[in-house]
Amino acid sequence: MLNLKVNIGGLELKNPIMTASGTYGFGREYSEFYDLSKLGAVVVKGLTLKPREGNASPRIAETPAGILNSVGLQNPGVEAFLEHELPFLRNYDTAVIANIAGNTVDEYCLMAERLGSQVDAIELNISCPNVKEGGVAFGTKCDSVYSITKSVKSQCKVPLIVKLSPNVSDIVEIALSAEDAGADAISLINTLLGMKIDINTRKPVLANTVGGLSGPAVKPVAVRMVWQTAQAVKIPIIGMGGISSWQDAVEFLLAGANAVAIGTYNFVNPYGPINILTGIEEYMIKNNFKELNEITMK
Helix, strand or coil: CCCCEECCEEEECCCCCEECCCCCCCCHHHCCCCCCHHHEEEEECEEECEEEECCCCCEEEEEEEEEEEEECCCEECCHHHHHHHHHHHCCCCCCCEECCCCCCCCHHHHHHHHHHCCCEEEEEEECCEHHHHHCCCCCHCHHHHHHHHHHCCCCCCEEEECCCCCCCCCHHHHHHHHHHHCCCCEEECCEEEEEECCCCEECEEEEEECCEECHHHHHHHHHHHHHHHHCCCCEEEEEECCCHHHHHHHHHHCCCCCEEEEEHHHCCCCHHHEEEEEEEHHHHHHHCEEHHHHHHCC
């Protein structure tokens, strides 16, 4: 009997398969393909305190091994999520994790307080610009990572997962700052900053000029950062970035991740998370693993 259960900072999941925020909406579209109860957790689209329309189009551009996006956190706001989307997700036997984003520490704290214990965990997106600090992202400096994590943690009634940006010089010191401030777990990586130019118009393809690169192109960077971080922190790690097969997922587990999140691959294959879960199970049987943590090498 295989045991795929994993504990993420006090939240027990039935298996290590999660969805990556920004690629899964609120689960409604994917529920038409399979039972969401098969997932360990659904991480919903990034939420802001108030509704947000996002950036102007075009805001998606394909690359040879992934996509660039500058959607800009379009979402209905935390109140609409609680009223309309969360009740739908609660029809399924899966953990619901809210990803929150804001421009100030106060906004993050208000959302954490409002969500309370209605969700199973909160994922803190610290790749957002801190408007009080001139637009520098919260997640690029150790002191700001520590400060926002500590502040939001004080308002959290559920486990707090801090999502790390790869656009830093030392991912380990950033991860340690989050851990020291009380994060229950960390997830990485968020998208890499990229750009694409149309040689015919001689202008950037994205209306926002730059965007976040995701997909297979970022996987080697993500695996490296997960491995480095796993050597340094004691809290659980959720690995993500270009996972497109069960082999990719196992690679992240071997690098030190306790769970994995599937993102861009959902656009390619809506059954992706289920197929990846099946592949992990078959890998465990083939290698005589009974427990998931036998794969994770920390």
